Amino acid sequence: MKDSSDKKNSVTETVSIEDKLFTINYDHNHETHITCIGDPKEWEVLNPLQWTCPAKVYTKNQDSGNLDIDFENCIECGTCQILCPDHILWVYPKGGYGIRNRCG
Amino acid sequence: MNFDVIIIGAGAAGNAAAITLAKGGAKVLQIERGKFPGEKNLMGGIIYSSSLEELVPDFWKNAPIERPITEQNYWVSDKKTVTKLGYSDDAFKAKTEAPAHAYTVLRSEFDKWMAGEAKKHGAMLLPATVVLDLIVEEGKVVGVVTDRPNGEIRAPLVISGEGVNAFVSWKRNFGNKPKPDEVALVVKEVIELPEDVIEDRFQISANEGASYEIFGDITKGCLGYAFLYTNRKTVSIGVGSLVADFANNEIASYELLEHVKNHKSIKPFLKGGKTIEYAGHLIPEGGYKKLPTLVADGFLMTGDAALMVNAVHREGSNFAFVSGRLAGEVALEAIKNKDFSSNFLNAYRKKLEDSFILKDLRSYEDVFPFFRKRRDILNDYPQLISYAAKSLLTVDGTPKGKKKKNMVKGVLKMKSPAQIVKDLYNLLKVLGK
Ligand SMILES: Cc1cc2nc3c(=O)[nH]c(=O)nc-3n(C[C@H](O)[C@H](O)[C@H](O)COP(=O)(O)OP(=O)(O)OC[C@H]3O[C@@H](n4cnc5c(N)ncnc54)[C@H](O)[C@@H]3O)c2cc1C
Numbered sequence: 001m002k003d004s005s006d007k008k009n010s011v012t013e014t015v016s017i018e019d020k021l022f023t024i025n026y027d028h029n030h031e032t033h034i035t036c037i038g039d040p041k042e043w044e045v046l047n048p049l050q051w052t053c054p055a056k057v058y059t060k061n062q063d064s065g066n067l068d069i070d071f072e073n074c075i076e077c078g079t080c081q082i083l084c085p086d087h088i089l090w091v092y093p094k095g096g097y098g099i100r101n102r103c104g
Numbered sequence: 105m106n107f108d109v110i111i112i113g114a115g116a117a118g119n120a121a122a123i124t125l126a127k128g129g130a131k132v133l134q135i136e137r138g139k140f141p142g143e144k145n146l147m148g149g150i151i152y153s154s155s156l157e158e159l160v161p162d163f164w165k166n167a168p169i170e171r172p173i174t175e176q177n178y179w180v181s182d183k184k185t186v187t188k189l190g191y192s193d194d195a196f197k198a199k200t201e202a203p204a205h206a207y208t209v210l211r212s213e214f215d216k217w218m219a220g221e222a223k224k225h226g227a228m229l230l231p232a233t234v235v236l237d238l239i240v241e242e243g244k245v246v247g248v249v250t251d252r253p254n255g256e257i258r259a260p261l262v263i264s265g266e267g268v269n270a271f272v273s274w275k276r277n278f279g280n281k282p283k284p285d286e287v288a289l290v291v292k293e294v295i296e297l298p299e300d301v302i303e304d305r306f307q308i309s310a311n312e313g314a315s316y317e318i319f320g321d322i323t324k325g326c327l328g329y330a331f332l333y334t335n336r337k338t339v340s341i342g343v344g345s346l347v348a349d350f351a352n353n354e355i356a357s358y359e360l361l362e363h364v365k366n367h368k369s370i371k372p373f374l375k376g377g378k379t380i381e382y383a384g385h386l387i388p389e390g391g392y393k394k395l396p397t398l399v400a401d402g403f404l405m406t407g408d409a410a411l412m413v414n415a416v417h418r419e420g421s422n423f424a425f426v427s428g429r430l431a432g433e434v435a436l437e438a439i440k441n442k443d444f445s446s447n448f449l450n451a452y453r454k455k456l457e458d459s460f461i462l463k464d465l466r467s468y469e470d471v472f473p474f475f476r477k478r479r480d481i482l483n484d485y486p487q488l489i490s491y492a493a494k495s496l497l498t499v500d501g502t503p504k505g506k507k508k509k510n511m512v513k514g515v516l517k518m519k520s521p522a523q524i525v526k527d528l529y530n531l532l533k534v535l536g537k
């Protein structure tokens with residue numbers, strides 16, 4: 001599984017993040033709870049989101065150069081709004097929606 | 105319907121407060137964003153019996169607990185080697201009519217059970233509801249705004265058990281959003297294995313369990329550690345580090361988790377297992393120096409929302425149980441006296457100061473800043489420990505006396521005696537506070 005982001009460190013990945021996300025139970029209402037409130041092309045700030053988000057929600061769109069947000073993969077940890085508080089507005093999904101951990 | 109108190113969240117702290125208040129006869133409303141308590145929550149996770157026993161006596165007879173932790177292991181990994189230290193004690197085991205010292209739990213089931221205990225005593229739960237804001241009038245908190253239609257609910261006292269992402273409190277400047285180096289991201293997998301295979305591999309019996317915490321090279325230079333805990337029919341494996349370290353070192357947490365799972369000392373434990381769930385969550389590590397307000401007019405903060413975590417001893421649930429209970433006790437007094445002023449509620453802070461919580465947080469206040477500044481310690485000393493073990497344990501015909509001398513010489517080549525003494529002194533100083 002090759003990572004689309006251009007980060008330096010790749011630790012051997014045998015089970016891909018896509019396969020990991022496949023084990024998660026979600027209840028989606030298809031409304032996004034993540035908004036980019038800053039410049040979606042400011043990659044000096046946004047770049048680390050690509051590898052720091054544990055659900056790979058953020059990627060650089062290779063055509064437009066904008067930030068793509070795959071909000072339905074979000075596992076609701078809150079890392080992104082701590083890393084980029086001026087660019088990412090992240091709120092909880094509507095009550096009852098989003099991840100539903102079976103183990104936790 | 106009128107409520108004496110609204111609790112935001114049905115996690116460890118919120119449930120502890122709800123149980124205490126409901127038992128005391130208060131009219132409690134608990135608001136939880138999950139459809140069920142627990143489905144948004146995650147931990148390693150080990151709970152300690154002493155603090156839970158105070159809330160739910162004999163909890164271990166009915167609670168969904170996995171395994172008692174009877175053996176604790178600490179490993180230090182170098183690039184190629186692992187030095188292992190294990191500790192098992194019969195005192196950790198359950199006795200007739202007494203619980204074991206600690207148990208592994210899976211939060212989804214556990215929180216549902218604990219919220220059920222509050223319900224048994226009369227607490228009301230409003231699930232699938234997000235609290236968006238506090239209602240503040242004349243400087244006093246007098247209720248909450250939820251994401252339900254006509255979502256305002258009023259009560260003279262609100263207790264935040266929001267957990268690490270305390271958006272409601274932050275909005276009103278009760279505490280601040282942590283910086284990337286004040287919070288750890290932990291990712292985890294629950295891996296299914298047959299019960300007898302777990303017992304064979306970990307060399308435990310049916311009523312025993314083991315914990316492993318692995319430090320050093322395993323985190324690829326990120327400040328943090330990996331863990332492996334036995335549940336009944338699953339094991340929990342995870343790794344965590346500061347958000348800032350993942351970001352700056354350009355390491356993806358899920359890839360680091362694969363690195364941990366494939367580590368030669370860990371892989372045999374997991375062989376043939378099936379990952380049934382992947383998850384991630386934050387742990388606040390700001391500690392004592394960053395403690396938020398805790399108390400305001402009509403408002404109390406508990407658990408992770410109040411940064412009550414001792415990450416060094418993986419004690420978060422413990423602090424959440426105790427802070428939730430103490431907030432509940434003070435709230436009962438406030439209800440009896442009809443006084444919800446910060447002046448009256450300050451008794452909560454006093455109780456925290458008298459308990460181990462603030463004492464522990466204060467005594468550890470310099471530990472994290474120390475490691476944050478001295479990352480080299482986490483890289484150099486595992487190497488040094490590995491080298492020392494290797495030089496002593498390799499059988500190559502060198503007499504033991506000479507081996508020891510060589511070992512000392514080699515170690516001193518890696519770090520000067522003055523540096524070792526200084527590091528040790530500084531470490532003991534922050535740990536021994
Ligand atoms: C991977 C991991 C491993 C850990 N391992 C251990 C361990 O082994 N031992 C240990 O003692 N501690 C451990 N901890 C720490 C421990 O999990 C926490 O300290 C503890 O859960 C804190 O309890 P809390 O009630 O404050 O927060 P939480 O348990 O997070 O509960 C907060 C609750 O509030 C709800 N909520 C939040 N905001 C809102 C809102 N606005 N509206 C409605 N509901 C809301 C949430 O859905 C949740 O149910 C670990 C943590 C992690 C992440």
Ligand code: SF4
Nearest residue numbers: 053074075077078080
């Ligand atoms: S909350 Fe966590 S999982 Fe969701 S987008 Fe942000 S960093 Fe990714």
